[in-house]
Amino acid sequence: MTDLNSKLETIKSNENFLEKIARYIPGYDGYVNRDNARELDIMLRNTLADKLDQNQTRLKNIVLNLSRSGKLFETEGINRLDKKLQQCVAKFRSAARGYSGAFDVVKVKEDKLNKLYEFDSSLLSVVDSITHGFSELESASAGGGDIGGKSSAVSASLDELLRLFDDRENILKEI
Numbered sequence: 001m002t003d004l005n006s007k008l009e010t011i012k013s014n015e016n017f018l019e020k021i022a023r024y025i026p027g028y029d030g031y032v033n034r035d036n037a038r039e040l041d042i043m044l045r046n047t048l049a050d051k052l053d054q055n056q057t058r059l060k061n062i063v064l065n066l067s068r069s070g071k072l073f074e075t076e077g078i079n080r081l082d083k084k085l086q087q088c089v090a091k092f093r094s095a096a097r098g099y100s101g102a103f104d105v106v107k108v109k110e111d112k113l114n115k116l117y118e119f120d121s122s123l124l125s126v127v128d129s130i131t132h133g134f135s136e137l138e139s140a141s142a143g144g145g146d147i148g149g150k151s152s153a154v155s156a157s158l159d160e161l162l163r164l165f166d167d168r169e170n171i172l173k174e175i
């Protein structure tokens with residue numbers, strides 16, 4: 001939570017003179033804080049999507065390694081991993097922002113936005129673990145070893161990430 005507050009303070013410190021004056025308008029400060037929290041969440045989700053998307057190169061290398069070692073029949077599982085990976089990236093890029101405009105009937109409170117940001121932040125370790133799994137899979141395919149177990153583990157991790165991301169929707173429904 002302090003991480004989020006420090007980032008919000010950094011954004012506030014970069015505001016121009018008119019934006020600082022506007023903070024004295026009753027209710028405006030909370031609205032701007034909510035908007036900044038939404039922007040931070042979008043930046044975080046895009047970072048998560050970018051980290052996941054970088055695994056596309058590893059997948060291509062895995063297919064190339066399997067092809068070189070005469071194990072093309074094993075690429076079917078890799079194609080399924082590719083589809084799951086693309087699904088995860090798409091979910092992060094298109095996820096709901098927790099947005100409510102100034103005149104919307106249902107207002108998204110700042111504490112809920114903070115909860116959403118914290119949840120998305122917790123997914124960083126999961127995404128790092130998935131990236132590590134793809135690296136191990138790439139190494140195993142380069143060495144000509146059996147990739148079945150590592151492929152299953154990465155697939156299960158992607159399934160878990162999709163499940164966790166569905167939990168994010170529950171946070172939004174609480175709002």
